[in-house]
Amino acid sequence: MHRPPTAEAEVAGELTAVRPGLVPRYAAELPGARAAVLTRLWRALAHEPLPWVTSRTTGPDGLTLRLTDGRRLHGPRPDPYATAAYVTEVRLDRTAYDHPARLMTDLGVPHGADFAAELGHSVASLALSRAGAPAHSTRWPERDWEWEQRVVDGHPFHPGCRSRPGFSVAEQLAYGPEHGPLVRLGLLPVPVGECLVTGAWPDELREGERLLVPVHPWQAEHVLKRTCETGLDAHPLMSLRTLAQPGGPHVKTALSARLTSSVRDISGYSVALSATLSAFAQTLAGRLDGLLHVARTLGAATADSPDxxxxxxxxxxxxxxxxxxxxxxxxAALATTALPDSPTWLAGFARLALTVGLRLLDLGVALEAHGQNLLVVLSPSGVPLRLVYRDLADIRVSPARLARHGIPVPELTGRIVTDDETALRRKLFGSLVAGALAGTAGSAAALRGALETAVRDLPRTPDLVALLEQPLPTKALTLMRLSPGTPGDQWTELPNPLR
Structure with missing residues (x-):
């Protein structure tokens, strides 16, 4: 075992200064946070195509990885769909590690030092999130942002689930949804002639010949170096940079910080396509018999800068x-919620989600249907009735599939457009099955049981056959963090829970 990395001590020091009463709870949460991040890292080491892992051998006492330098890394049998923190220690040759950052440092792989720093921050921030999050009652929340605040641990499978580089402890407490803050968004005036605007920009966010662009306070201070004289209050959602106005729309702001895998700015490409995508999605949702509602994009604006x-x-x-x-x-909040009879409920939810996802895929659209973008409407007794999808920026659209169904192809360009079947299936299966459904199920056994029931009556399309018979694709999240020179997503394959 090893002494705690610097990130934990740094957070403890800052917490002592800004919220000393929270220090004991933070310290108590650290062991669980280490295990949670180590479990996510072990999943990646067990399943991702890491170039310095030469073989993987499963035995009665667990999994052993042989590395290119001859060392051996040993840990428990991996469950690629587990969300509980079941990995508390792994061994690199004869040395035991209970901290993911120390393990990554001592592995000594290319770009491992930077990733180790991220893992250290992920552990410290996760402990802080757990320490500062209020206890939730069994009563279902009334407001949308209250559901989002229940998601304390972040991404269920990403080792950087809570890494927030560039955020001080005070800023995490002030802006992190799990801490329940009210955030004052700045309104930065920009001449209309300097902006690209799509959709309908509301009158209340105009000031003569200037647009008032909502700006996250962290962005205003650290990136734009600007102060805003006016603002509006909003509640942060689980994506941190998207906030809900009480009684009003959600506001997605640019946040030029790396959270999990991506820098969360807003490209001009996304702004330019937003109105077209929104109108197209409404039309397509109308073909799904009321099972899907797509949250409309009301307006988008950029001052010629992703920042x-x-x-x-x-x-x-x-x-x-x-x-x-x-x-x-x-x-993503379902795992925090008391639901009816779990196996039956999960199977019903899986059937609804797969029905919508596969029908849309057959029509020509692959959703990025992970637990943050996908929502479910529940009856008062908890029955899943229909789905809601938000944030169209990273879907994929197949002109060939649309044409096959006689659907007019929208005027889209760039990365969103593809007819590649592998890319389309990866997008949906990786986000919906290996992401949203797996995260809700919490284990391979629970996911298998739900899928076995859910797929029985679904139309046997080529996409469903691929889902039933091929390994399950998912993003290689750790490989992506260890490959800073490789743009775009990288993928791996998980054991098919149905085989």
């Missing part, structure tokens, strides 16, 4: 029938 842009999006609350007692819940 200064914003998107206004309809709240998913708009699809809830008033007075019905329905709740719209982000899928």
């Amino acid at each position: 200064l842009a914003a998107v206004l999006r309809e709240s998913p609350q708009a699809c809830v029938t008033p007075g019905s007692g329905e709740r719209v819940v982000p899928v």
Whole structure:
């Protein structure tokens, strides 16, 4: 075992200065946070195509990895769909490691030092998130942002699940949704002639011949180096940079910080396509018999910079029938919620999600349907009724599939457009099955049981056959962090839970 990395001590020091009463809880949460991140890292080491792992051997006492330098790394049998922190220690030759950052440092692989720093920050920030999050009652929340605040641990499978580089402890407490803050967004005036605007930019965000662009306070201070004289209050959602105005739309802001794998700015490409994509998605959702609502993009603007842009999006609350007692819940929050009979409920939810996802894929659209983008409308008794999808920026659209169904092809360009079947299936299966459904199920056994029931009555399309018979694709999240010179997504394959 090893002494705690610097990140934990740094957070403890800052916490002592800004919230001393939270220090004991933070210290108590550190062992669990180390195990949570180590479990995510072990999943990656066990399944991703890492160039310095030459072989993997499973035995009765666990999994052994042989490295290119002859060393051996040993740990428990991996469950690629587990969300519980079951890995508390692994051994590199004869040395035991209970901390992912120390392990990554001593592996000594290319780019491992930078990734080790991220893992250290992920552990420290996760412990801080768990320490500062309020206890949740069993009562279902009334407001959309309250559901989002329940997602304390971040991405269920990414080792950098809580890495927030560039954020001080005070800023994490002030802006992290799990801490329940109210955030004051700045409104930065920009001449209309300097902006690209799509959709309808509201009058209340205009000032004569200037647009008032919502700016996250972290972005204003650290990136734009600007102060804003006016602002609006909003509640942060689980993506951190998207916030909900009470009674109003959601505001997606540019946040030029790396959270998990990506820098969260907003490209001009996304702004330019937002209105076209939104209108197209509404049309396509109309073919799904009321099973899917797509949150509309109301307006988007950029001041010719990915660092200064914003998107206004309809709240998913708009699809809830008033007075019905329905709740719209982000899928990532389902694991925090008391649900009816779990196996039966999970199978019903999986059937609904696969029905929508596969029908859309057959029509020509692959959703990025992970637990943050995908929401489910629940009846007062908890029955899954229909789905809501938000954030169209990273879907994939197949002109060939659309044409096959006689659907007019929208005027789209760039990375969103592809007819590659592998790319389309990876997008949907990796986000929906290996992401949203696996994260809700929490284990390979639970996921297998739900899928076995869910797929029985689905139309046996080529896409469903691929889902049933081929390994399950998922993003190689750790390989991507260890490959800074390789742009775009990289992929790996997980054991098919149905085989």
